[in-house]
Amino acid sequence: MQVLHSDAPLIVYVDVKSPYAFVAIRPTLALEQELGMRFDWRPLTLDIPSYLGSAEKKQGKVVSSKGRSPRTWNAIRYSYRDARRYAERQGLVLKGTEKIWDSRIPNIGILWVMQTARDKLGDYFDAVYPPFWRRELDIENIEVVTACLEQAGIEASGFAAFASGEGSALHDELQPQFHPSGIYGVPTYVLGDEILFGREHIPYLRWALSGRQGSAPDIAYEIA
């Protein structure tokens, strides 16, 4: 799988453990529906400690932190507050995570759904994202992710084998391609040769995917 190539009009990279991706899911699914298109959704598993340092919290208190300056902490806190208020506008709960999770398994789940039950992708996101961000889901447990697939009405009997075989290989094939291709975070949208990080580009994507009529819109977090 080539990171920048797809037969779909738009590639969307997301990660289950990203609050930015969480609040981008519904607006992006809505755009897909509005345009009557099918986007190519793919996983990008972030290596957060490599660029933001690491931290662990217990009962809301930071118990360990590595590589984070006060300014970095302020920016992280603002980012979470910001994502939380937009999540609340969508009727969702977003609690800061207590550790940096390994989201590999639910991200491979995205590949599984794209291959086996494309029409149920939104159901899968609903089964995984909101409970994870309510701190109700252990996404590092394959049985938990399998249960999410089943909850979304997706046949999951082959998922464990996929997650350790073909799905794992596909996931791992993508990861080293991101930085050389100019991709570093989620959500990232690939529109032809344009790489756009962040849901603030949704107005531009709508404009571009519907014929580029009139002036191009500016970035915006659209609100309902």
Place this chain on the structure above:
Amino acid sequence: MLTVYIDFKSPAAYLAVSPTLALAERFDLAIDWKPFRAIEREVPKLGKQETVGESHRRVRAASQRALSVKYAAHQGIDLRFPPQPGSTDLALGVLLGIEGDPLPFIRGAFNAYWEAHADLDDMAVVHALLVESGVTYTGSLADARSVLDAAQMQAEEAGIVGVPGYVIEDQLFVGREHLPWIEEIARAKVGA
């Protein structure tokens, strides 16, 4: 009242000026322009042996620049980054000593930085901008940097983490992508 934190060396702040003014005009909102020293870095060079973090920072910086150039073009701005981000401390400090509407100075400072790559930490350059913009400056150029230091501390304590930073009705937003929400708040105020 809409408080807007800016730094002249920030492309995001530069590109926010027109849409912010348009919003303020629509709702007859007064703007309190405040300085905030943002961090702007060069795009790191591709290293022979990069860590994942170094690679991430390089790719992110390059991507942010490309997107700034793209959206600047939509505003009719040919955005050209200076070879190295320059300090804008003096011009930012001066902003707090302007009596009346500082907008002519703000526009002049942004244009000087982005079109001429002027040194906005240079006394002669900033003095010329003050004169050209026709604003009334009652502060002291010699004290402007320390004025900025104090304002920076206050802004950070208030939770400002970047520019353009907006404060309206006790809500803080960073980035012009929040203008729809800010507009919603402004509309509610007008309606009230």
